[in-house]
Amino acid sequence: MxxxxxxxxxxxxxxxxxxxxxxxxxxxxxxxxxxxxxxxxxxxxxxxxxxxxxxxxxxxxxxxxxxxxxxxxxxxxxxxxxxxxxxxxxxxxxxxxxxxxxxxxxxxxxxxxxxxxxxxxxxxxxxxxxxxxxxxxxxxxxxxxxxxIHAAPTTDPANAIVVLGHSRKTSFDDYAALSKRLYERGMDYRRMGAAAVDLVRVAEGVSDLFYERHLNAWDMLAGALIAAEAGAKVAIPPVAMLLEDGGPVIAHSPGLAEEFAFLVEFEGLAG
The missing domain is CATH 3.30.540.10 (Fructose-1,6-Bisphosphatase, subunit A, domain 1)
Structure with missing residues (x-):
């Protein structure tokens, strides 16, 4: 510091x-x-x-x-x-x-x-x-x-609620494919349209995942820190990169790390 x-x-x-x-x-x-x-x-x-x-x-x-x-x-x-x-x-x-x-x-x-x-x-x-x-x-x-507050203790994907974001700057086909994959795993999912609030929902244990492929830094940084400090697993690019160009964010309940590892790998992030 x-x-x-x-x-x-x-x-x-x-x-x-x-x-x-x-x-x-x-x-x-x-x-x-x-x-x-x-x-x-x-x-x-x-x-x-x-x-x-x-x-x-x-x-x-x-x-x-x-x-x-x-x-x-x-x-x-x-x-x-x-x-x-x-x-x-x-x-x-x-x-x-x-x-x-x-x-x-x-x-x-x-x-x-x-x-x-x-x-x-x-x-x-x-x-x-x-x-x-x-x-x-x-x-x-x-x-x-x-x-x-603390992230949810969820371990069974069939009990998970997930929130997805989608920007028109990214592929809708990828978004649709992800939605299908989550559905097939038994998860209930939503798209709400306010990333900062979506991230604090993960922090307080209301939902088990928030993921969006591209956001600006001001949309995600505060919520990402709050989620991480609540015990959620959060993966984002380096802050300097986000301040310049934005990027993806993944935040999820710790007990579902294995379930959502494919997202972290897909985005090339460190979990």
Whole structure:
């Protein structure tokens, strides 16, 4: 760990990030409830990539909330961009699951990660559906509303619930083939559309796998740390690579490691 970020420095940042994620998430939810069609005007930026007024407002509020307390940190957001710095960098998705948010499907969240020296040191995810905050500091376990959480003890694939993500940047045929394979193994699967929240579902033991072939760093880093700190097995590319190009993420219950080893091998990742 960078010597500038000792235990107290990380704890202070985590506390602020939790507070900011909760406030911004609740404000975005209120904006959605009270907004009209004009306020929720959508601009199409590309495949599966929408921007709303709420996205911009949320990211600005997160940036201000974090950098007001920690002005020397750098900031990388989905909406406004930015580069990681040699010191600590906040990597933020202000509304993960924007399409769900726009349509009123409550599976969306706020994702805030803090990266130092190529490692995710803090992960915070606000879960809009339950108005709860998940958090983790590397090496200190995972929490939901301040209480420890753990990945599920599932060992039988027939009892597993899995969540898959799919980007239009990747092959639908591969996605369909994977869905078929999981179905044939007796697993119940879903596609929910908000990776940060999908990852914390693995962390709290609600589901047994989250896998998506391509995500941006801001979609996955916070949730991946929380899942790992909850005891899930998590495989992602090096953080520096994710910050540049994005990539795959695999997070699953530890008792199903053998079952999902083929995914780790397929993606060429270290489990």
């Amino acid at each position: 960078n010597s500038a970020f000792d235990t107290s420095a990380l704890t202070a940042r985590a506390e602020v990030a939790i507070d900011v994620a909760r406030k911004v998430g609740r404000e975005a939810a209120r904006f959605r409830r009270e907004g009209n069609s004009g306020a929720l005007h959508v601009e199409n930026k590309g495949l599966q990539d929408f921007v709303t007024v709420a996205d911009r407002q949320a990211e600005q509020a997160i940036r201000e909330g974090l950098l007001a307390r920690f002005p020397d940190d750098t900031f990388m957001g989905e909406e406004t961009g930015g580069k990681s710095g040699s010191a600590g960098t906040w990597v933020v998705d202000p509304i993960d699951g924007t399409t769900n948010y726009i349509r009123g499907f409550r599976h969306w969240g706020v994702s805030i990660a803090f990266v130092v020296g190529g490692k995710v040191e803090i992960g915070v995810v606000y879960d809009a559906a339950n108005d709860q905050v998940f958090s983790a500091i590397r090496g200190r376990g995972a929490l939901k509303e301040g209480q420890p």
